[in-house]
Every structure is written in C-alpha cells, then in structure tokens.
Amino acid sequence: MKIHTNIAIMIVCIVLGVILAWQYKSIDYNVKAASLQNKRVDELKDELIREKKNNEDLAKRNADIEKRNREFEDARGKISETTKLLNEELGRARTIAGMTDVKGKGVIINLNHSDLTYIEDINILELINELRASDAQAISVNNERIVATSEVRTAGRFIMINGKQLLPPFEIKAIADPEKVEHTLKMIGGIIEKLEAYQLQVEVKASDNIVIPKVRDDGTVLKTDLLTPVKD
C-alpha cells in the first residue's frame, strides 16, 4: 500500500513536470508569433505611408501639368502670351539639360592628391554620385557642368570630363542643401573617409552663393543625332 501511493505520487509529479515544460514552450511560441505578426503590420504601415506620400507627389505633379494646360488654353490666339509660355517651357528644359548658368546655395569641395597618389576617375565619379544622392540640382567639376552624358575618365595625371582635360586640384561645386550634403559625405564609411583612405585631401565648404556655368553647347557634349523621338 505504501509503495503504491508513492508510485502514484511520482507519476503525478512526472505528468506535472511534462505539463509545465509544455506550457512554457507554448507561451513562448504564442509571444513570438504575436510579435511576428506585429512586425508584419509595421512593415505594411511603412509601405502604406510611402505609397501615400508617393501619390501625393503624383497628384501635385498632375495638378501642375493641368494648370499649365489651362494656361495654354487661355493663351490661345494671343501671340505674346503663347510666346511667353513657350519661353518658360524652353527655360525649364534648358535648365534640366544643364544648358543654363545657375546660382544657389550649396557646397564647394576641394579635392587634391598627395605625393603618394593620384586622383582617379572613380574617386570623382563616386563623389559626384553622392552629391546627386543628396539631391544636388547642379554640379560642376573645375567649371565643367555635369550633364546626363558627362563621362569621367582617367588620362594619366589628367581627368577628362565632357571631353576636356582637367588638372588637379579639383574644385567640385554643387547646388544642394549644404547640411544634407555634409551629412551624406561625412558619414561613417562615407565617401570622405574613403577618399582620405586613398591619401587624398578633401575639403568641404558651404556657400550661399554658388554659380555653376552651363555645359558648352557646341554639339560635342549633348549629342542627339542618333535619337529619334517616339510619339505614341
């Protein structure tokens, strides 16, 4: 009788132990599963916010185009009005192509080599790319305006941009928000750190009055002879 009860108690204890372990696992799983779902919800929320912002931009763009459409309609029949609107469009297209001199707030970056190393195309290429990434609206290297087809090529000690030979030190000017540019360029593992690792000297200065000249328009930089406009 005595052994019997002891065995019974032992069995009950084992069952209890198993239940406890099982429960611990189950609760743990429940907590994890819930957090996973919450994460998915957060991701979707982020995506939704992005999409909404995107649509706002699109709506604004559409409104702008509609406004211009109305202006064209209103100008119908009036030569001076039409000319004015046409000139506006022309100015915009020129500026986007890099065919106007522009002025604005921005930064001047001085890039020079040391006794040990030369500046290569990729150094300048990456620097320009980072400036673009920080929303620059116009860039020049030694006053050569960077346009859509501007190459950067190492040619011995020169760098060639827009088919023109440039010598160091390089002065890279950009019209952009100076704070944003400095933030992008100077972050840890950023482009300045990289350039300095190559023993190059980099200096960034903000300025309120940056003037960037237009690209030369002799048909050698912006060629379009092989481009056929597509009208749908």
Place this chain on the structure above:
Amino acid sequence: MPVKNKQIIFLLIFMILGFVFSLQLKSNLKFNMQKTSAQYTLEDLKKQLEEEKLRGKALKTEIKKNEKKNEENLKSVVDEKHDEELKNRHEILNAIKLKAGLVDVKGPGVIVKLDDAPARTNENPNVLIIHDSDVLRVVNELKKAEVQAISINGERIVPMSEQVCAGPTIRINKRKYAAPFVIHAVGNPDQLYDSLMNSETIAMMINDKIKVEISKSNNIMIPKYNSSVDKLMNSVEVLEK
C-alpha cells in the same frame, strides 16, 4: 506516512496543476485575441495599400494623358498662328527636350544585363552581388563611348540621376531597384560594345562571376524622365544672359 501528510502533498500538486491550467488558458486566449486583431489590421492594411497602388496607377495614367494634351495644345497653338518666330521656338523647345531627357526616344545601341553571381560556398557574398559602384562604372563606360541616352531598369538617366546603394537594392531617381539591372543605351553600337568589352570594369565583373550580357540592337527604346521635373530645379536660380 500519516494520512494527513499525503493529503497535503496532493493538495499542493493539484494547486500547481490548477495554476498551470489557468495560465495556459490565459496565454492562449490572449494570443487568439491578438491574432484576430492583428489579422484584422493586416487585412485592412493590405486593402488600403492595394487602393493606394491603384490610385497611383490612375494618377500616372492621368499625368501621361495630361502631358500629351499639353504637347498637343502647344503644337496646335503654334500651328494656328503661322508665325515663323513661334514655330522656330517650338522646334528649339523640342530639340532641347530631347537633350534634357524629357522625350521617349529610340535608336541604335546596346543592352547590358547585369545579375548577381550564383551563390557559392566559402566565398565572401560581398563579391557576388552587384554594387552601386558597379552600375556607376558601367554607366560611365557608356558615357566614355559617347552614349546619347541611357536608362536603367526603365529609369531615364538625367544629369542628377543617382545610383546609390539602398540596402539590398540600388536607388535610381529616388526609386529602388533590385538585381537584375537592365541598362539600355542609345549610341554607336560598335563603339559602346567595344568600350564595355575592353574595360577593366566589365573584365572584373566577369572575373567575379557576375552575370554580364551585352547585346547590340538597332531598335532600343528609352523612356523619358518620369518624375517631377520641378524637383530637379526648384532650388536653382537661372542666370539669364
């Protein structure tokens, strides 16, 4: 063992058992409730996202329609005037828009396809994937060979088009794209092809087993810049001469 002792042990065991049961029940109940509420928001969010995407699509069609109308309007206004000066200006505008990347174009050129190298073991995965600097270099090789228009995954390259790393993707014109990257370039096909094939850039990528495919074509289509034009120039002041 006296009877009393045994009863106490049983009492204790059943108390723990009862406690365990109630705890489990509570946890399951809570999870189920959270699950349904999360499920509900999840469905709801998915639906909202779908709606926003549809709205975006509709807006894009609308913009396309309005831009077309804009061009037609301008053309008809100019045509009905029979004014030489006006006609001239309109032609200049079209020529400049071609240079600015504001027109869909076609022409001869090359198509470059870049894709990550197949996964291998014992290898730094960093060398297997395409980086922003790879794309930047390839585009620069095309520019060296006098390219006239470029698009990457359908994004027209304009003067201020960035190609920067954004996590596992590359950001171009503020939009994120993942590999494979398809670069369309209009220019002299032979010149573009040779420039790429003789470049260190492509040689190194092939060496790293990055998948590179370059083909010439006589009919390459490149779309116009498809984002807000104002954002490209709203903080510059144009100096008139």
